[in-house]
Amino acid sequence: MFDSFTSSEILSGMITPAVLVSACASLIFSTANRLGRIFDRVNLLKSEVELLLDGKRNYQKERLVYMRHQLSVQKKRAVLIQRSMAFLYLATSLFIISSLTLAFTLAFAKQQTWFATIVAILGGVCLFIASALLFYESRYNLTFINRQIEFVEFLERELQEK
Structure with a gap:
């Protein structure tokens, strides 16, 4: 039934999406923590x-x-975090679908194995978009921190002038 594929190819085709799902889960967890902060x-x-x-x-x-x-910055950060989480959940779903599709196509429709690859690539694209959004969000966090420092410095100057 699986004449054209070696067992290692089948196994790696099934495990790779699982590893990517695990990576997405780690990012979802850390992103949820960022949203909480x-x-x-x-x-x-x-x-x-x-x-x-x-x-x-x-x-x-x-x-x-x-x-x-500061509230404006936090609002923008929350939107970016929410969008990145949506892409992470979508990527997770696509990786799971990819793994299941590969198993299904190998069992019943060997000529359609390309479909699992396309789904996995879409999952990778979603993971990339989520990562880019998280990178962009981290820049807003830096804006928040810099503005806090500037305001503390303002208060210190005002205190010294009194």
Whole structure:
């Protein structure tokens, strides 16, 4: 039944998508953690805005400008994280479909083994897109960190001038 394929080719064809599924799972886990950190930061910023509105913080105008910018950055990061997670889930699904398709085609339609390869390639493309989105999101995180440092430096300068 499998005359044209060696057992190692069949095994590697079935295991490769499984390894890629494992890689996607690791990225999904770490990406979900990143989304959780964004949620925590937004809650912290919300608390700061509430304190400002109650008049419990100095430099209200400067802080409000800072908070608006930070919330904007966090909103963009959350969108990028969500999109990357969608691509990671799609890649995982495609890798699983690829493995199942290879098994099915080897058992019943040997001439159609190219279909499993196409599905696996699409999974790889989705994994690449998710990785690119995560890279782009990390740049926004750097923006957030730099802006925080700049605001702390502003507060330090204001304190020294008093």
